[in-house]
Amino acid sequence: MYQLQGKYRMWAKSANFEYKLPGDVAARKKEAEQAQRTLDASLVEKKLAKKVVPYSDRLFKTAAIQWLIATDQVCHLDF
Numbered sequence: 001m002y003q004l005q006g007k008y009r010m011w012a013k014s015a016n017f018e019y020k021l022p023g024d025v026a027a028r029k030k031e032a033e034q035a036q037r038t039l040d041a042s043l044v045e046k047k048l049a050k051k052v053v054p055y056s057d058r059l060f061k062t063a064a065i066q067w068l069i070a071t072d073q074v075c076h077l078d079f
Helices: 002-014 022-042 057-070
Strands: none
Touching: none
C-alpha cells in the first residue's frame, strides 16, 4: 500500500497535481484552518476618529462647483 502511495505522490508531483490521498487532504485542511485562526487573531478593529466637517453655504457651493467641473457637467451656472 505504501509503495502505491509513493508512486502516486511521484506522479502527482511530476504532473504538478495536488495530492488527493485522505491524509494529505486532511493535512491541507488543518493547515488552512490554522492559517485562518492566525489571520483572525491578527485582525484588530480600528476605531476611526470622528471628524466633523464644518458646514457653510459657501463651502457647499465651492464643493458643488468643483464636482461639476470634475465631472464635466458645467453648462450654465447662474450666480
